Amino acid sequence: MTVTPIEYPQRPIPERSMSQDEESGYDSPGSATPSLPEVYFSSPHLKYLNAQLQTLEPEEILKWCMISLPNLYQTTAFGLTGLVTLDMLSRINAGGPRQIDLIFLDTLYHFDETLELVDRVRKRYPNSKLHIYKPAGCGNARDFERIHGDNLWDTNDNLYDYLAKVEPAQRAYAEFNVKAVLTGRRRSQGGKRGDLDIIELDDAGLIKVNPLANWTFKQVREYVTKHNVPYNSLLDMGYKSIGDWHSTSPIAEGEDERSGRWKGTNKSECGIHNKRSKYAEYLLQQEQKKKGEALTVALREVELQRTI
Incomplete structure (x- = not known):
């Protein structure tokens, strides 16, 4: 089963000069970025x-x-x-x-x-x-x-x-x-x-x-x-x-x-409530598993070539 993690955007603090609304930490009602x-x-x-x-x-x-x-x-x-x-x-x-x-x-x-x-x-x-x-x-x-x-x-x-x-x-x-x-x-x-x-x-x-x-x-x-x-x-x-x-x-x-x-x-x-996403840990674990499986296949192919 493939499950896609949901990403929630985190708005960065702009480097430009901020307006009074921006400094307060609140978007104004007329914000041009409603998806944030x-x-x-x-x-x-x-x-x-x-x-x-x-x-x-x-x-x-x-x-x-x-x-x-x-x-x-x-x-x-x-x-x-x-x-x-x-x-x-x-x-x-x-x-x-x-x-x-x-x-x-x-x-x-x-x-x-x-x-x-x-x-x-x-x-x-x-x-x-x-x-x-x-x-x-x-x-x-x-x-x-x-x-x-x-x-x-x-x-x-x-x-x-x-x-x-x-x-x-x-x-x-x-x-x-x-x-x-x-x-x-x-x-x-x-x-x-x-x-x-x-x-x-x-x-x-x-x-x-x-x-x-x-x-x-x-x-x-x-x-x-x-x-x-x-x-x-x-x-x-x-x-x-x-x-x-x-x-x-x-x-x-x-x-x-x-x-x-x-x-x-x-x-x-x-x-x-963990700081590090459990999904990120799961992806890392799956990636390591894939690498291990790929290595096993490669080693088998090498052994097969030696016996031919």
């Missing part, structure tokens, strides 16, 4: 915004996002932080004209408890439109295994991440012309998330906002209890960060929240 992102950030601007947003509460950050960022979506696997974000958005915009749609990547290997939660969330927040994306050409796990083999997450985890998560996300972003996304990442989750900014710009030019970056798990759980936010029943069984059933386990007291993900490995992210 309506909002872009220079490095100094991004640094300034992070310093200001760092002092705000999540609700205030979300209000800023709704005012400032066009084509804004929430990506969620219905983890606890994402559910808090969803609830906050529903309160901020109760009856308002702008709803933030959700994008859920159904890898086909979520826990039954997660899928049951999706149904409860839909009933609780009927105004929040949910878009579900699955691996290309697959309606269920049997389809995925028929095309890609069994236990791909063990035999080639980078390819699994790309097929089950990265490519569906790229497809969603392209179809909806997504310019910015809200994520559920927090610094207190540990690992590579320990130094998160509120706003990030990924290698493809996508704006990522982490509105609850400053919150602890305790604060998130207290909000859920106070506002009766629906949550995954696995959280009551020792789980804190929940992904696919084959790579998620309960954690012990005192362990980092995400220590139950890919336990026993040094992996901590699925590819969507």
Whole structure:
């Protein structure tokens, strides 16, 4: 199967003298380049915004996002932080004209408890439109295994991440012309998330906002209890960060929240939030494989010539 990665243009800072609108980091309504992102950030601007947003509460950050960022979506696997974000958005915009749609990547290997939660969330927040994306050409796990083999997450985890998560996300972003996304990442989750900014710009030019970056798990759980936010029943069984059933386990007291993900490995992210594209890694791997196969064929031909 040939899958083409989606490229998102990142607008460079012009070297010529910039107008007042350009210096602000925002395109003017009459921009002659409508295909480019309506909002872009220079490095100094991004640094300034992070310093200001760092002092705000999540609700205030979300209000800023709704005012400032066009084509804004929430990506969620219905983890606890994402559910808090969803609830906050529903309160901020109760009856308002702008709803933030959700994008859920159904890898086909979520826990039954997660899928049951999706149904409860839909009933609780009927105004929040949910878009579900699955691996290309697959309606269920049997389809995925028929095309890609069994236990791909063990035999080639980078390819699994790309097929089950990265490519569906790229497809969603392209179809909806997504310019910015809200994520559920927090610094207190540990690992590579320990130094998160509120706003990030990924290698493809996508704006990522982490509105609850400053919150602890305790604060998130207290909000859920106070506002009766629906949550995954696995959280009551020792789980804190929940992904696919084959790579998620309960954690012990005192362990980092995400220590139950890919336990026993040094992996901590699925590819969507890695700086280096998992697809780029996959292409490199495929190129190395092709070179190896070509070398093998060449050596066989040399051996054949010697025997003639």
